[in-house]
Amino acid sequence: MNVGTWEALILVVRRELCLSFRRPDQLLQPLVFFLIVTTLFPLGLNLQLSLLRDMAPGVLWVAALLSSLLSLDALFKSDADDGTLEQLALCGQGLTLIVVAKTFAHWLVTGVALVLVSPLVGMALEIPSGAFATMMLSLGFGTLTLSWLGAIGAGLTVGLKRGNVLLSLIVLPLAMPLLIFGAGATDRAISGAGAAGALYFLAALCVLTCTLAPFAASMAVRITLE
């Protein structure tokens, strides 16, 4: 009996989650990086709380972007190296579905984890608890968008030996609007001003990448497989 689209999507997400939990080192690496980088700042600034509070949104977002980048390189590379990417491409479900499922699973294990630990980091960076909801929402949109941008970069660099450097060069410039509006939303929430405008912009970027990036990323993977 043929397999439906949703069934296939769920199966690939399950596969990715199963592989991630079998390699806890790879799962925890971005999260630990995020926690260490953000907790180094309070130590380095030596209790200058007002300065720390001013820098907090930028620190939080730069650390989130860099830690997400750490795991993006492996998005397709591991499957390409052992030949399973070819098997996935030939499964008869279409490469776009595979890319959607893999990217969504990547966001679940990296982006969602970052969002969940961000209140801890927020406390270390002296962010008032009233701004946590905006911070978490903006990080949620931001990390999902970044996973999609990263999927395009990872698709283009999957065949390269040292693709992670090129991947950073492709993804980081594209992620600048995320940094500006994400840090802006958190900053406005800290100062008590309305952050709705910046959040709407992040949500729009997220919808745009969720809509277009799967096709671009699957095309990139297809070209690489050739």
Place this chain on the structure above:
Amino acid sequence: MWRGERHVLKGVSVALRPTQLLHVSGPNGTGKTTLLRVICGLLRPEQGKVAWRGQSISSIRNEYQATLAYASHEPALKGDLTALENLRFAVGLKRRVTDLELRGSLERTGAAACADLPARVLSAGQRRRVAMARVLAMNASLWLLDEPYTNLDAAGALQITGLLQSHVDQGGMGLVVAHQDLPGRDVRRLELAE
């Protein structure tokens, strides 16, 4: 097709009917693997076309790929997953399949004992058997096999031969890159030259 500086598969034309095997052979670098990759749709030919039941595969890509099983020269297994899990995730995308059926396929390729072991601890021959079990479990009508006998012992090679024989007996067809003779009454040969 150009592969780097090398012009391969120039003027190659093949047709395959049900119950037929195409045995592809030739020296290294003559495009045997490239031919399989073109036929399964991973590579686009620079000239010419690949058709399935009269239709170009580029227009029916997903439908066509659902009917084929491809085994590359790499076993294509995730080392962190068990043999059974590897099969469950790969075959499960083609058709609904139970663990019992998958274990049955592993048994037919002589890899039943590997079912619950992580693929990274398996020997090259055992990994090849698991890869063949994946092909078998897909219930595909077209098998595309790249060097299926590599790393196998004599018993394993016999099992693969038996599987190919029963596949064509049941109306299937296959294109096999191999350096040894293939079973079946209707075996065509394609010798690729440099």
